[in-house]
Amino acid sequence: MRLDKFVSHATGLPREISKRVVRKKQVQVNGIVVTNAAYQVAATDQVVFDDELLVISGPRYLMLHKPVGYVCATEDGDHPIVLDLLNDMDPQGLSIAGRLDIDTTGLVLLSDDGQWLHRVTSPRHLFAKVYRAQLHSPVDEQTIAAFASGMLLRGEDKPTAPAQCVALADNEAEVTLNEGRYHQVKRMFAACGNHVLALHRLKIGAVTLDADLAPGEYRALTADEIASFQP
Numbered sequence: 735m736r737l738d739k740f741v742s743h744a745t746g747l748p749r750e751i752s753k754r755v756v757r758k759k760q761v762q763v764n765g766i767v768v769t770n771a772a773y774q775v776a777a778t779d780q781v782v783f784d785d786e787l788l789v790i791s792g793p794r795y796l797m798l799h800k801p802v803g804y805v806c807a808t809e810d811g812d813h814p815i816v817l818d819l820l821n822d823m824d825p826q827g828l829s830i831a832g833r834l835d836i837d838t839t840g841l842v843l844l845s846d847d848g849q850w851l852h853r854v855t856s857p858r859h860l861f862a863k864v865y866r867a868q869l870h871s872p873v874d875e876q877t878i879a880a881f882a883s884g885m886l887l888r889g890e891d892k893p894t895a896p897a898q899c900v901a902l903a904d905n906e907a908e909v910t911l912n913e914g915r916y917h918q919v920k921r922m923f924a925a926c927g928n929h930v931l932a933l934h935r936l937k938i939g940a941v942t943l944d945a946d947l948a949p950g951e952y953r954a955l956t957a958d959e960i961a962s963f964q965p
């Protein structure tokens with residue numbers, strides 16, 4: 735791994751700052767100052783930054799409260815991406831488990847552990863996703879029945895898996911899905927003649943969005959939250 739990336743991973747400093755501290759002779763490898771950020775750190779190298787031995791900790795697991803206007807992608811030419819919100823860590827290597835639309839808010843999980851990400855998103859494991867939808871019209875009995883029995887969405891040949899739709903006050907509904915198709919909640923309500931005005935994800939599997947996280951904030955997952963995606 736490159737030296738600037740190593741420093742960034744070990745300290746949580748953004749990559750640009752890590753490059754700068756390397757250039758400013760603040761980093762030593764095996765007792766010798768190295769100013770080349772592209773230096774390839776070997777497994778046996780001892781990297782020291784400001785007199786502190788750096789070690790790379792294990793993979794990262796995060797929950798983020800996605801605000802409106804951010805894209806769940808690792809790059810996008812037109813809009814800010816959720817990784818831009820990780821202001822005190824190097825986003826390099828992090829991927830998103832289960833994307834949300836640009837105008838959807840709520841729980842997004844991120845990690846650099848590929849196997850864990852696969853488990854969270856794999857249709858084989860069926861970790862339910864819970865959404866709160868603000869709708870144009872109240873939810874009627876036909877909608878609840880259509881969600882429960884599954885419906886054929888436009889352009890698709892396989893009906894949706896049984897889903898739960900619970901009507902709440904003020905034209906709101908709580909929806910639980912066991913799969914993740916493109917714009918699925920919006921398309922299911924549209925197929926029932928309704929329209930989603932706002933959508934918020936509350937939960938994936940056993941992990942609930944932390945009420946202390948304001949939009950744009952994030953925190954590390956607890957050990958129990960990480961383990962809850964074990965099969």
Ligand code: URA
Nearest residue numbers: 835838917918919920
């Ligand atoms: N369903 C949608 O329609 N949009 C999302 O962002 C997530 C689920």
